[in-house]
Amino acid sequence: MKVEKRNKAPAKRLFYRIGEVSKVTGLEDYILRYWESEFKALAPLKNKAGQRIYTQEDVDLILKIRELLYKDKYTIAGAKKEIARKISRKRTVKTQIDNQLAFELENDEAIAIRETLETVKQELNDILNLLRV
Known part of the structure; x- marks a missing residue:
């Protein structure tokens, strides 16, 4: 089965x-439905x-599956493993980024709290100095 490579992406x-996905990917509807049952x-x-x-x-996932199966000659089982590996890696990276951001x-927040405490301390010292006068 020959699959055409489509360059024209649909409008975002x-x-x-x-039908739109079929045109963009060059895959028949029935192939897309079959892949849904496999992936x-x-x-x-x-x-x-x-x-x-x-x-x-x-759509991006379909294009990746198409590349694995038709260009890289993976089997369905091999493509499943590769997709699962990429998704797992993506989740790991996302978790690491989330942890770093947190x-x-x-x-x-600690810096902001420390600055607020320093300001309050200074204001309390000013009040104490006023009371001593």
């Missing part, structure tokens, strides 16, 4: 229908009418 929107990470939402609605993240925020 919140959601895309399966847990690929789980588009459905609207009230039951139509699949894909996010940009879903540490920096705590550090910034």
Whole structure:
């Protein structure tokens, strides 16, 4: 099966229908539906009418799966492992970034509290000096 590479990305929107994703990726609708059953990470939402609605993240994942299967010649099982590994690594990096930001925020808060305490201390010393006069 020959898959065309599409260069034209859809206009940036919140959601895309399966036909739009099919055109952008060069994959048939039935392949997209099959991949949904094989790759847990690929789980588009459905609207009230039951139509699949894909996010940009879903489209990016589909393009990655297509690359793994058709260009890099992975098997479905191999592609699943690779996608799971990348998602796990992405989560680890996100957790590390979140932890670093939390540490920096705590550090910034500690500095702000210390500065406030120094200001209060100075004001109390000023009041004490006024009372001594």
